Amino acid sequence: MASLAISVEGLSKRYELGHLQHDTLRDQLAHKGRSLIAALRGRAHAKSTTEEFWALQDVSFSVEKGEVLGVIGRNGAGKSTLLKILSRITEPTHGTIRVRGRVASLLEVGTGFHPELTGRDNIFLNGALLGMRREEIRRKFDAIVSFAEVEQFLDTPVKRYSSGMYVRLAFAVAAHLEPDILIVDEVLAVGDAGFQQKCLGKMNEVADSGRTILFVSHNINAIRSLTTRCVYLKRGTMEFVGPTAESIDLYTKNLRADRASTSGQHASILRAALVDVSGMETPTFPGGDFAFLKLLVETDGHPLASVEATLTDLAGTTLGLYSPGHFAEWRLPAAAGVYELSLKLRMPRLATGNYGFDLSTTIHGFGSDHYLSDALVFGSESRVNHPGQWELRKEYNVGHFIMDEGVPVATLVDQSPSPCP
Amino acid sequence: MNEAPEVVISAGRSEAHYWRDLWRYRELLGFLAWRDVKVRYKQAVLGASWALIQPLVQTLLLTFVFGTLAKMPNGSVPYPLLVLAGILPWQLFSSAFSGAGGSLVSNSNLISKVYFPRLIVPLSALAVALVDMSVPLVLTIPCAAFYGIFPTWRLAVLPVFIVGALLIALGAGLWITALTVKYRDFRFISPFILQIGIFVTPVGYRTDNLPHWRAILSLNPLTGMIQGFRWCILGGNTEISAIGLAISSIVGIVLVATGLWYFRHTERRFADII
16 A cells, blocks of 8 residues: 555564673583583583574554554563664564565764763764765754754754754754654653654654654653554563553553463562551652551562662653662662551642552562552642642643742842932 | 666675676766765864874874984985885875774665665775875875975875775775674774784884895785885985785785685675674
8 A cells, every 4th residue: 555654564673692691602502512521422502592582573554644552561562672673773583574665763862962962062962873865964054053042052063962952953854854754662651742743743743744753752641742642562472562551551451451460589569558557559649758668578588688769650750769788888688578568658749630649569680570560549639728728730741749848038238229320 | 768778686695797797887986085075074173184184193193203202224314204104105004994993883874775885985985095195195205305305206106005904994994894794892902903903914014124124024915015115205215115015915915815705705794793
């Protein structure tokens, strides 16, 4: 069909885990040597130790011209691999993709930015990397600069840029590429709220002008507002492809199911609750009040096991981390058993909305052992003490935290200011 | 809207558009070279004059070692000039070779994030080496004039030898850079090759007075290029041996052909293993 922008058929990608590390020549020679000796002794040598890993298996879908397709799935589901194959960075092992039109991929903002070069230089370099011609960059230069809002810093090396400026400039170059197909991976996770809105707006504009967008994100809200259809990947296979609402429902349902069935290798969280000072589980916790985080944890006595709680806004943004392992060298008791942990927390003053705790057991220095996303969900309410009873909602882009630091103190400095000349 | 080109991505298919893409991305080659030249001497107080200091110091050193201490024959060419005309192609080769050899790993962030024909990266290292050589090359002419040697029509042939030295560097560099992606050991091999190379290549001495070694030395493809440089710059007091040149060319061509073959052969896995 002529209206298809991308068609993917039976796509698979295999990685050989042994080759993912940087082999040294010595390893290879030692391996060859051992096989040779084994062969001389007439013994069958154990097969090579490389493990296979299928990052993608038999994925098929198609994207129509002008469509905005979301790609969702947990970490390691194969989303990034899919995008890398579509952007021709790596080759598939099996399967075929037909792509009609110029593809630009934003797998990481600022790819190829050189810190020593000025903003002006980097626009040209980055543009060329993304496949723009010199003439084209020159034509769009002013638009890029004004979109990024970096006019004053054009001749400053980008190493002196703030991270916000850096991201703005990088996105601006890519956004002006005018590709037929734009592939975006998590760029919106960076930058301030205002700029995120601007990026979303630009992406909508790109979509409205009949271009095709493939959008990968953990941010369910962004997926919901931008895309019409989604591909849901689960452990390298395609779990679902269809309307966004259904995909997200299935995805969140599966996340919950996964949570119930998993356990850690050394330490597992059996039960978790967030209760108020009287021991009651309540749906909302006013900021500033005390609460207790209660965990029932089973451990095999690993000496480095600990627990962590990550505060999130349920849309994928991490707000804070509670880690007694990192911050206080605290460990679970080294004797195997089931323990009840109780932690007294002063709840942060958060804008009205729903928040969650990701809970995990960790093995210090090795990472998480048993990870439960959004294990606890609670609401927070903040009202301004004002006759209008405004709600400070984060949807109005005031952010998550209520900065309630009292009122300013005014001190008189000069009683009779001189009139302006 | 239907005239948009259709690209087919499947296993082993990257070959199909390769050379067309290489041409399409030619501007990127220029940009990468320009980036490296521009960044090279940033925050260095002496800036680009380092491009002059290096060959100058090397010339003095080799003149002292081979000319003054070892009293090698100069064949009626002032010894510093003889060395300078050898240093130029050697520097060109060594900076192109080490640049190309390390190019993929030092640009690994690009390799794993954006698509472009990977050959662009080592090729841009050649361009950087060429830019680096241009200043000392231009200054060689007045230096020669100072000793009473003036440029002749032979100077017009010089580009042939420049391209020759670059191609040899490319062939060797392609091997090293593609191997380094998988085996980081090769990072240690290229400085080693260069350290030995400056002595087994007639940079600080001339071969026409070393009849016993001449045959062996001409197996080194750079020997022909260095003789060529001297023949072009120093005029009548040097000679160029046809057999040596032929051997140099053959070894050079084999190096480039096999280097290209190995690079293309391993290229599709670069992003996975870099």
